[in-house]
Amino acid sequence: MTKFRKVAIEAATKAGKLLLKNYKTLKAEDIHKKGRHDLVTKADFAANKIIISTIKKYFPDHDILSEETGFEDNPDQYKWVIDPLDGTTNYIIKNPIFCTALALVHKQEIIVSAVYAPVLDEFYIAEKGKGTLLNGKKIRVSKKRKLKEAIITLSRTHHKKSHENHNKIQSILRKKVLNMRIFGSGTLDLAYVAAGRVEGCLFFPPGIFQWDSLSGILLVREAGGIVTTFKGKKWGFKDSGIIATNKGVHSKFLKEIKRWKV
DSSP: OOHHHHHHHHHHHHHHHHHHHHTTTOOGGGEEESSSSOEEEHHHHHHHHHHHHHHHHHOTTSEEEETTTEEEOOSSSEEEEEEEEEOHHHHHTTOSOOEEEEEEEETTEEEEEEEEETTTTEEEEEETTSOEEETTEEOOOOOOOOGGGOEEEEEEOSSHHHHHHHHHHHHHHTTTSSEEEOOSOHHHHHHHHHTTSSSEEEEESSSOOHHHHHHHHHHHHHTTOEEEOTTSOBOOTTOOOEEEEOTTTHHHHHHHHTTSOO
16 A cells, blocks of 8 residues: 555545534534535534645645645645535535545646545545555446436536536436436545446536545546546546546437537
8 A cells, every 4th residue: 555545544534533523513603604605614624624734744745735725835746635525515414425535646647535424434545556445345337338227416516607507418318317316525426436326427517626526536437437528538637527427328428418518
C-alpha cells in the first residue's frame, strides 16, 4: 500500500468518525446557509479541519482544494481535493446517504481516492491501476446492457441551467430506463456505479466542482466503468457534465441524449 493511499484512508476514517459522532446531535444553531439552497454545518468544518491536518502531517507541501476553505496553493505537483461532507442536507435531516470524500491529483491525473459513508459503514478506496475496493473487497460495475433494465442516478447543482438540463434529459430517459433516483450525494452516486448497484450516473452542468466528482470518478474508472462528457469525450478537469456508466449501456445513453445541447 502506498503512503498516499494510507494517508487517504486515515484522513477519511477520522473525518467519517467525527461526522458519525455528531450525526444525531446536530442542533439548529450548528446549521448555516452558504446560499439560497446551500447549507453548511459545524460538522463540515470540523471534518475539513481533520482531513487537512492529517494530510499536512505527512505532506506539508501538497496543494489542497476544499469545498469549505478553498484552494491552498503550495509548492508541489500534488493536490488533494476534499469534500468533508458530501450530502450535507441529507446529514441535517438524518438521511444516512452522505460521505466524506477526498482525491489526490498528480499532473492532472487522479491517482488515489477515498470515500467513507459512516452511517452505512461503507469505505471505498481506489488507486490508479489497482482497482476499487469496498470494505476491502474488489468491486466491479454492473454487467447489464439493456437500457430498459438500467437504474440511473441523477445529480444536479443549484444553478437554474442545471435544473433545466436535468428536466430535459429526465423526460427523455424516463421512458427508456427501468428507474431513476436522486440520492443527494454526487460522490455516492458515482460510488454506486462502481459497486454495480446502478448502471449509470449523470451530473448535469453547470456548477459541478472538482470536490463533487473527482473521488467518485476514480472509483468508477478503476471498477471498469466509463466516464465521459455528454458528447462522449473522455472527461477532463475542465469539463462539467458527466456521464458515468458501465460499458454495456454507455453508448446507448449517448444515443438518447445526443440531440440535446447540454
